[in-house]
Amino acid sequence: MADTRLIQGRYRLLDLIGRGGMGEVWRARDESLGRQVAVKCLKPLGPQQEASFTTVLRERFRREARVAAALQHRGVTVVHDFGEHEGLLFLVMELLEGRNLSQLLEDNKQHPLPVDRIVDITEQVAHALAYTHEQGIVHRDLKPANIMRLTDGTVKICDFGIARLGHDIGFTSKLTGTGIAMGTPHYMSPEQIGGSQVDHRSDLYSLGCVLYEIATGVPPFDMEDAWAVLVGHRDTPPQSPRSHRPELPDFMERIVLDLLAKSPDGRPGDARELAHRVARARSGAAAPAPAGIAPAPSGRREQRLPSWTRGMTTGRKAGAAAARTPPPDTSAGLTGEWIPRAPGRPGAVLSEPRRPTPSPELLAVLTSRHSAGLSLGRLGRWEEAGEVHRAVAAEREHALGPDHPDTLASRYEVGFTLSRTGRAADALREYTKVAEGRARTLGAEHADSLAARQEIAYVLGQLGRHFEAHQMYTNVLASRERAMGADHPDTLRCRHNLAFNLSRLGRLEDSHRMAVDVAAARARVLGETHPDTLVTRYEVAYALGQLGRWNEALQTYREVADARARSLGRDHPDTLAARYEVGISLGRLGRSAEALTLYRELVDDRSRVHGPGDPETLRARHGLGVNLGRLGRWEEALDEARNVAAIRGRVLGPEHPDTLVSRREVAVGLGWLGRWSDALAEYRQVAASRDRVLGPEHPDALASRNDEAHCLEQLGRSAEAVDLYRRVAALRRQRGSGTQAP
Known part of the structure; x- marks a missing residue:
């Protein structure tokens, strides 16, 4: 833009202040009122859009801009005007003189800010959030760069409504399959990461991340790789801020840790409550006891982050990762037609006919239904989740094409639900189609293509085709090591799966050796008590058991169970799973009476936490029945096996592998009774x-x-x-x- 450009005959652009993913910010002069303002010029929609599509987007822009302009609070940046000029959407805001928190940290050479300033910032931001949340508005992208401290000490939040606006119009990165404005990884709440509905408490979590950084000089999860950052937000309790900065007041640490609770229910109820806590602490009154950090939510087998995290970078904190793995192309979605490219041939387009751009309303509905399917899966309702994903996949294929990333994301989830419901052969067919589609459009070594191939290997293992699974894992591992490095979390996950599969091939010593190596690498990269580290130590224990080293296996399972209880909570599914394996080890060592006691407690805990019909509750009951048999109590064992088989048949299906295991146990009991x-x-x-x-x-x-x-x-x-x-x-x-x- 020329320096003399005049927008709508009123706003003369003078100096470029900044440039970002959504557009540019200029210092400008309002020629009508003779005052200086800031003008944010958003990226143009482009001539390829259909008229009806751009009409909807313009209306959304006007709606969100009106909302932002209606906010009148000393802690929120004022929006004076908005409009469109020669196809360019723009916002006119008050011109702020000061530095944002990110710049203040840089000015201070990344050293933390003074305590009195941190407390003041906390109270001012809390009051501003309280006001905006009471208007029904959630920021969604709160971070140091969006909080400005003016020269007179006033603190203002910038870009309220802009994150949502960017999502609606398609300017900000889109989370494939979730439909949420992405935000910035170092400041995202667990519910944003998981694709759940967000409310005002998501902003409170992001504020906790900001306060942690300005109080310690580093974000709560300060890893080079964005994937590891997101896993940290989702699974790992943050380190005490005072471990970085001992002189930080106790009340401030408690406030920060409360804000960083994994569950929204564990955080302060609202920003008004937070402001009152800060005010009480400043006046010397006792602050209420912290709510504590809630355990991470339960999830799937090796709970995964959404596919949009693959290859993600976070600017300066992920420079090394960015050099190895380019981020996925998110330029499609709402902003234009998605055109499949021939892999390995820049500019070459596949022969699929061009489709008209689907309406944003349809895309939003499909995104919402996809998220609903993911939520059903998180609840263990796999059959229902599969039905939802199949329907969404069919509609996405019709609207976007069979090889569109969103279509393939839905089909990937169909494969996952099939795998979880014991239909491994069907899952294999689905994953194979996804892998082929992703290879055509993204390239065979793209992170999403590798993810599909890794799932193929997993279901091959489910089908007992362990040699084929070994070959697939080996190939995927080589690609991951080339693209991401040996210690990338995805590379380590592949090595973990390879170790698991080696044990199924009977290569027990190799399996044990690899699992020990992966556990050490994960401990180094993620931490000793990180859930992924403990998963691999769990596999080490399994390999020890297969080698007949049951005393060592028992000890390792107990250590994993204890570590999970401390970091995740006694009732977390992963803790309960480790306790189950402790029971298996006791039984193998002939200590069936101890195993029986453990399983009775485990059945009670599983029933209380997940319900009597939950598959894992039934697994614990199965273990109880097996140990009744080992103690010669075959009538009781037979009754237990029959009850479990009947419930598994209703819950999982008559031919689910777990149902068949229980029916076999019925046969064992019948045989022992003659x-x-x-x-x-x-x-x-x-x-x-x-x-x-x-x-x-x-x-x-x-x-x-x-x-x-x-x-x-x-x-x-x-x-x-x-x-x-x-x-x-x-x-x-x-x-x-x-x-x-x-």
């Missing part, structure tokens, strides 16, 4: 189901046929038993002949 004919019928039904679900060559299916042969022996039908044993042996040889030791 009821071999009944046991044979049960074993045969389990074997037939496993043949259908897993395939006749799957190890579990072969084990069921061996169970059937053993029953035949007990019934005196030796010829049939021998024939069945031979058929099982032939299938095992056939399975083995198609593979070689990796």
Whole structure:
């Protein structure tokens, strides 16, 4: 823009103040009133937009600008005017003389600000947030750069409503599959990261991050890699601010830690309450006890961050990561048609016909439904989640095309729900299509393509095809190491899965060695008590058990359980899972009475926390039944197995692997009670189901046929038993002949 440019015949642009993702900010002169103002010029929509689309966006701009202009508080930047000039949307704001908090930290060489200034900033921002939240407005992108301290000491929040405006118009980065304005990773709340609905308490969390940084000189999760930052917000309690700065007052530390509670319910109720706490502390009155940091919410197997985090960077704090992995292209979405590119050929476009830009209303509805599917999954309601994701995938394919990233994101989630409901073969087909689509449009080594291939390896393992899984994991690992480095969290996750799969191939020593290495690397990168570190130590314990080193396995499981109880809470699902494995180890060591006591407590805890029909509650009940049998209490064991099998059949389905495990336990109990004919019928039904679900060559299916042969022996039908044993042996040889030791 020329320095003399006049907007709407009134605002003359003088000096460029700053430039960002949404546009430029200029110092300007209001020629009508003769005052200096700041003019934010937003990026143009572009000529490719349909008329109806740009009309909707202009109306959204006017709506959000009116909301921002209606805010009248000394702690909020005043918006004087807004409009459109030659296709350019603009906002006219008061011109502020001062420095934002990010600049103040830089001026201070990243040293923390004086305590009295921190307390003053906290109180002023709290009053400003209280006002805006009472107007029903949430900032969504509170960070040091958006908080200005003027030369007279007044503190103002900038860009209220702009984060939402940027999301609506498509200027800010879009979170694929969640529909939330992305915000800045170092200051995002856990609910923003997880794609949940945000309210005023999300701003309180972001304020906690800001206060932590100005009080200590570093953000609460100060990692080079944005992925690790987001995981930290979601899973890891922050370090005490006083561990960085011992002279920080106790009341200030308690306020910051309350604001950083993982659960919104653990934070102050509202900003007004926060302002009162600061005022009481300044006057010397006792502040209320801190609410404490809530444990991280439960989630899926190896709970994952949304796909939009792949390759993300955070500016200066992620420079090294940025050099290795380019961020995903988010220029599509609401701002224009998405055009698939031929991988490896810059500028080359695939032959798929161009589609009209879908309406923003339709995209918003699909985004909301996608988020609803994710929420159902987080609640463990996988069948319902799968139905939602399948419907959204079909509509996204129609509106956006089969290879659009959002369509593939929905299909990826379909694969995940299939995997969680025991339909591994169907999941494999879905993930394969996703991987192929992402390879075509993003390239085979893009982080999202690698994520799909890694899930293919996982379901191959579920299907007992461990050699193929090993090959896939090995290939993905090589790509991740090239693109991200050996210690990137995604690389370490792949190595973790590879270690797990090695144990299923019978390479127990290799599995144990790799798990120990990954645990050490995760401890170094993420911390000793980080959930991912403990997951790998859990795998170390599993490998020790498989090697027959049950005393060491028991000790490791106990250490993991204790660490999880301290960092996540006694009732966290991961803590309860480690306690379950402690019971397994006790049983293997012949200490069934101790295991029985542990499982009874675990069933009570699981029932209280998750309900009696939860799959993990039923898993604990299964362990209880097994140990009843080991103690010779077979009638009780049989009753327990039947009850668990019936509930699992209703909850998970009659042919879910866990249901079949319980039905096999029913057969075991029948056999021990001498009821071999009944046991044979049960074993045969389990074997037939496993043949259908897993395939006749799957190890579990072969084990069921061996169970059937053993029953035949007990019934005196030796010829049939021998024939069945031979058929099982032939299938095992056939399975083995198609593979070689990796």
